[in-house]
Structures are given as structure tokens and as C-alpha cells.
Amino acid sequence: MRLRAGFLVVYGMLFLLPASGFAQEAVSLSPDTTVDLSGTIVAGQEVVSDDQAGTISEISLGPVPESSDVDGYHRTPSGSDLFSLDTGAELAGATTVTAADVIRFDGATATLEYDASAEGIPAGVIVDAITALESGNLLLSFDTTVHLGDGLTVGDEDLVRFEGSGIYTLFFDGSEQNVPEGLDLDGAAYRSEDDRLFLSFDGNGSLGEVNFSDEDILQFDRATSTFSTFYDGSALHAGWAGADLVAVAITAPEPRTPAQLASVIATLVWLAGRRSRVAGRRG
Numbered sequence: 001m002r003l004r005a006g007f008l009v010v011y012g013m014l015f016l017l018p019a020s021g022f023a024q025e026a027v028s029l030s031p032d033t034t035v036d037l038s039g040t041i042v043a044g045q046e047v048v049s050d051d052q053a054g055t056i057s058e059i060s061l062g063p064v065p066e067s068s069d070v071d072g073y074h075r076t077p078s079g080s081d082l083f084s085l086d087t088g089a090e091l092a093g094a095t096t097v098t099a100a101d102v103i104r105f106d107g108a109t110a111t112l113e114y115d116a117s118a119e120g121i122p123a124g125v126i127v128d129a130i131t132a133l134e135s136g137n138l139l140l141s142f143d144t145t146v147h148l149g150d151g152l153t154v155g156d157e158d159l160v161r162f163e164g165s166g167i168y169t170l171f172f173d174g175s176e177q178n179v180p181e182g183l184d185l186d187g188a189a190y191r192s193e194d195d196r197l198f199l200s201f202d203g204n205g206s207l208g209e210v211n212f213s214d215e216d217i218l219q220f221d222r223a224t225s226t227f228s229t230f231y232d233g234s235a236l237h238a239g240w241a242g243a244d245l246v247a248v249a250i251t252a253p254e255p256r257t258p259a260q261l262a263s264v265i266a267t268l269v270w271l272a273g274r275r276s277r278v279a280g281r282r283g
Contacts, residue, residue, distance in 0.1 A: 024052040027217065027231050028059060028249035029187070030070040036239035044069035047083070047247055052236060062105050065089045071186065072102070072130035072140075073247035081105045082113055082138075083247070084127045099126040102138065114138060120149055120166045128246065129159065129188040131197075138162040139171055141185045156184040159197070172197060177225060180205040187217065187248035195222045198230055200245050215240035217248055 030047045040056040042048050047059040047070055061081055064070065072084035083105065088098045091110040097103055100116030116127065121142075129141035141159050148168045154160050157174025174185060179201070187200030197220040204213045207227040212218055215233030220226070233240040 026051045026251040028073055028075065028247070028251060029217075029245050030073060030247035031240075032069060032071075032244040032246055033242075035237075035243045037237045038239070046070070047073050047081075049251065050231075050236070052231065060107075062108075062110050063092050065091075069246075071126070071128045071246050073249050074130045074132055074189070075249050075251065076104075076132070079107070082130055082132070084130055086126060086128070098123075100142075102127060102130055102140075114140075114162070119162065121146065128156075128184070128186045129248070131159075131188045131190045131249070133161070133190065134192045137164075139188060139190060141188060143184060143186075157201075159185060159188055172199075172220070177220070177227075178207060180207075186244065186246045189248045189250045191250060196220060197222065198248055198250050200248050202244055202246075214244040217245065 027050045028047055029050060030044065031042055032044055034041065034043045037048070037050065037056050038054065040048070042056070045064040045066060045068055047061060049057045049059055051057075059081065061070065061083055064085070068085040068087045068089045070083050071086045074082040076082060081104070082102055084099070084102050085097065086099055088096070090096050091103065095103070095110050095112060097112060098116060100121045101112060102114035104111050104113040116125070117123070125146055126143040127140050128143045131139045133139065139159050139161055141156065142154065143156055145153065145155050147153050148160070149166055152168055152170065154170060155174060157179040158170060159172035160168045161171040162168055179185070182203070183205055184202040185199060186202045189198040190196070191198070198217050199220055200214070200217050201212070202214050206212070207218065210218065210227045210229055212229065213234065216229060217231035219228045219230040233245055
């Protein structure tokens with residue numbers, strides 16, 4: 001009896017801890033071509049959430065043209081979706097965008113969030129990775145070398161912070177972190193809680209002792225400048241073979257609900273009372 005009660009108490013305490021300590025974060029992503037993710041067919045203009053436990057869920061971005069692929073994605077704290085396309089397109093509501101623009105979709109309407117030409121981005125450049133800081137500043141990566149204001153030149157392996165009014169600063173320097181030459185950073189997410197980036201590249205390579213492919217996501221600890229594997233695409237879904245993972249976003253597991261926590265607390269209280277009564281009878 002004591003062993004069983006002790007087990008339940010320990011289990012209950014573990015249940016009260018944050019869910020993220022026991023479950024993997026869900027990954028939002030898009031492929032560069034149609035793929036079969038363990039039975040779910042995903043096209044290049046779609047974004048899905050992979051909980052890394054076998055469930056793939058669609059994320060609606062409204063009517064994205066079939067002629068365009070999503071190549072950048074970020075979910076805002078307010079619940080809106082930011083995304084970019086690999087070609088120019090006209091969206092519902094006659095919103096015309098280029099391949100360097102960032103679009104906001106609020107669940108009903110698509111609007112222009114980032115006007116690349118107005119912010120100094122040359123014609124022909126593609127934004128192919130999007131994430132953001134808590135401040136709301138966008139973090140962007142481009143498909144080619146770009147010369148920005150104040151003498152800043154960034155490569156396709158870099159991530160820049162857009163601070164507004166054409167002002168950019170370097171946030172992730174790919175060459176400084178030994179990203180293999182020729183690789184393009186084409187997926188990025190940022191987690192402020194522990195100052196980590198989640199990065200995907202358009203080819204295979206290695207960083208330190210970490211080998212990766214274009215369907216993988218690497219975790220980069222900005223404090224220690226170290227990489228580790230976060231999402232092994234081919235290990236989770238054989239259909240990733242021959243496809244490139246792009247448009248990365250990370251979602252923490254759902255927290256325990258108040259009802260769940262109340263139930264666990266009530267169970268612990270009942271167990272404690274029962275143990276006290278048993279001990280009293282024995283005494």
C-alpha cells in the first residue's frame with residue numbers, strides 16, 4: 001500500500017511539472033515538393049504541424065495559389081500566421097506580393113506584413129526563412145547575398161533582424177558558425193525562453209559532430225554556439241527522402257489545464273488523508 005501510494009504521489013508531482021519537460025515540441029513545416037508524411041500528403045503550398053509522435057495536422061493559410069510554394073512561416077503570439085512564398089502571387093483580396101514579401105494571415109484576411117521593396121531589398125531576392133523576436137522584430141534569411149544599409153552584407157546562410165525603417169542587424173552569422181559553404185538557410189525559428197534557434201538548410205552537411213540533411217532541423221544554442229539535432233525528418237517519415245524541409249516554426253506542448261491540475265491535486269489530498277487514517281488505525 002505504501003509503495004502504491006508513494007508511486008501515485010510521485011506520478012502526480014511529475015504531472016504537475018511543465019509538459020515541455022516530458023513531450024517534444026510540435027514542428028510546423030512545409031516541404032519544397034509534395035511529400036508523404038506517414039500517410040498524410042503535403043504539398044509545397046501547405047504548412048502542417050508534426051507533433052513528432054505520429055500526428056500531422058494541417059495549418060490553414062487561406063487560398064495560397066498552387067503555383068507558389070510556402071518557403072517561410074511563423075506563428076505569432078496573437079495567433080496570426082506570417083508566411084512568404086517562393087514566387088510573386090496575387091492573394092485573395094487583390095493583395096499582390098513578391099517572393100521577398102512577408103504576408104500576415106489572421107484567419108480570414110491576408111495582408112502585407114513586410115514590404116521588401118520599401119525596405120531596401122533588391123528585386124529578384126527571395127525571403128526564404130521567417131521567424132520573430134518577442135519584440136515583434138522579424139528575423140529573415142534570403143536566398144542570395146544581399147547588400148543592406150550601413151554597409152551590412154549578408155549571405156544566404158545568415159539571419160538578419162529587421163528593426164523597421166530599412167534598419168537591419170546581423171542576428172545569426174552562418175560563416176562565423178562554420179556553416180558549410182554553399183548551403184542556404186531556408187528554415188528558421190527562435191525560442192526566447194532559452195535563446196535558441198532552430199535551423200534548416202537546403203542540403204547535407206555537418207556542424208561540429210552533428211551531421212544533418214535538408215529534411216532535418218538543428219537546434220543552435222546561442223549562449224554556447226553549439227548545434228544539436230532537434231528534428232530528424234527521415235527517421236520520423238521515410239517520405240522526406242528527396243524533399244527539402246522549409247518554413248520552420250516550433251510550438252511548445254499544450255500546458256496542463258486547470259481541470260487536470262485540480263484533479264491531480266484532489267487525488268494527492270485524498271491519498272494523503274487515506275495514508276493518515278491507515279496509520280492512525282495501526283497506531
